[in-house]
Amino acid sequence: MTIAERLKKGLARTRATIETPIDLLRGRRSWSPADLDAVEAVLLAADFGPSAARRAIELLKHNGRAIGDGGRDAMRELLLGEIRRSLECSAVAGDVHACPRVSFFVGVNGTGKTTTIGKLAHVRAKEGHRVLLCAADTFRAAAAEQLEAWAERSGAAFHRGAAGADPSAVLTDALRAARARGHEDVLVDTAGRLHTKGNLMAELSKMARVAAREVSRAPHETLLVLDATVGGNGLVQAREFARALPLTGLVLTKLDGTAKGGVAVAVVEELKVPIQYIGVGEGIDDLLPFEAAAFAENLLWC
Numbered sequence: 382m383t384i385a386e387r388l389k390k391g392l393a394r395t396r397a398t399i400e401t402p403i404d405l406l407r408g409r410r411s412w413s414p415a416d417l418d419a420v421e422a423v424l425l426a427a428d429f430g431p432s433a434a435r436r437a438i439e440l441l442k443h444n445g446r447a448i449g450d451g452g453r454d455a456m457r458e459l460l461l462g463e464i465r466r467s468l469e470c471s472a473v474a475g476d477v478h479a480c481p482r483v484s485f486f487v488g489v490n491g492t493g494k495t496t497t498i499g500k501l502a503h504v505r506a507k508e509g510h511r512v513l514l515c516a517a518d519t520f521r522a523a524a525a526e527q528l529e530a531w532a533e534r535s536g537a538a539f540h541r542g543a544a545g546a547d548p549s550a551v552l553t554d555a556l557r558a559a560r561a562r563g564h565e566d567v568l569v570d571t572a573g574r575l576h577t578k579g580n581l582m583a584e585l586s587k588m589a590r591v592a593a594r595e596v597s598r599a600p601h602e603t604l605l606v607l608d609a610t611v612g613g614n615g616l617v618q619a620r621e622f623a624r625a626l627p628l629t630g631l632v633l634t635k636l637d638g639t640a641k642g643g644v645a646v647a648v649v650e651e652l653k654v655p656i657q658y659i660g661v662g663e664g665i666d667d668l669l670p671f672e673a674a675a676f677a678e679n680l681l682w683c
């Protein structure tokens with residue numbers, strides 16, 4: 382499958398949710414408030430968030446005549462422009478020229494951090510990079526083994542410490558090894574943590590300080606991994622992570638398993654941090670670079 386095909390398939394559930402009621406408006410010349418309520422409800426169901434949904438409805442209201450003439454296609458164009466604008470985020474995404482380039486993956490439990498690292502290792506290895514995966518999740522049993530399996534699958538090198546070791550100590554060793562052996566990318570897996578646990582959030586800040594001691598200006602990228610199936614409820618967590626350490630980007634996973642793909646709009650608007658990658662499955666090829674225009678196109682009906 383090509384990237385475009387994977388994206389289309391990954392967003393199929395969200396697209397179907399949005400399309401169904403909008404299909405009912407086909408060929409209408411005038412709209413009642415109830416029709417617009419139905420469209421708003423569908424945008425909320427897809428987790429666009431209240432402010433984006435409201436803006437979209439205002440836009441449709443102001444363009445009632447154009448939609449009356451142009452039908453679904455005209456409505457699609459209007460919504461498409463609005464979604465694309467919301468998704469485009471001008472923030473600079475990390476330092477791509479650093480060597481080794483150190484990337485942290487953070488987030489609450491089970492969002493897909495380890496899986497994302499495995500997939501990204503594959504992408505970067507295919508680009509010819511020498512990649513090292515660092516198992517700084519020393520907390521969960523079998524976390525290091527899970528990451529090691531991804532290292533084998535993607536052809537990346539792997540570093541781990543003893544079970545229960547201090548994550549910062551494991552990270553220090555990994556970064557020294559990366560410098561000594563000439564790795565260009567170090568992807569750091571961290572333990573899933575609740576955003577409400579102050580001591581665990583402080584541990585992330587410490588890891589960032591330790592990284593900077595070993596490699597100038599590290600971490601060069603800090604990606605918050607969010608589970609799209611949680612939808613807008615994940616926003617609270619996201620805000621707390623952003624407070625603990627500066628985020629350079631977001632990864633939105635499990636889009637294949639949800640109709641809540643509109644949450645992409647809600648998170649970018651809320652955090653003002655760009656989405657870098659999206660996860661559309663459990664396989665090694667199921668990580669896609671995020672591109673606002675293509676994403677918006679595939680959220681809406683064809």
Ligand SMILES: Nc1nc2c(ncn2[C@@H]2O[C@H](COP(=O)(O)OP(=O)(O)OP(=O)(O)O)[C@@H](O)[C@H]2O)c(=O)[nH]1
Pocket residue numbers: 488489490491492493494495496497518521524571572573574634635636637638659660661662663667
């Ligand atoms: N369908 C689908 N499943 C995914 C995706 N990304 C991850 N998963 C699955 O989500 C589950 C959790 O993934 P992990 O990578 O272990 O999550 P984690 O954030 O590392 O979890 P902890 O280390 O326990 O915090 C696994 O079963 C993955 O296969 C995705 O894009 N789509």
Ligand SMILES: [Mg+2]
Pocket residue numbers: 494495496518524570571572573
């Ligand atoms: Mg993990």
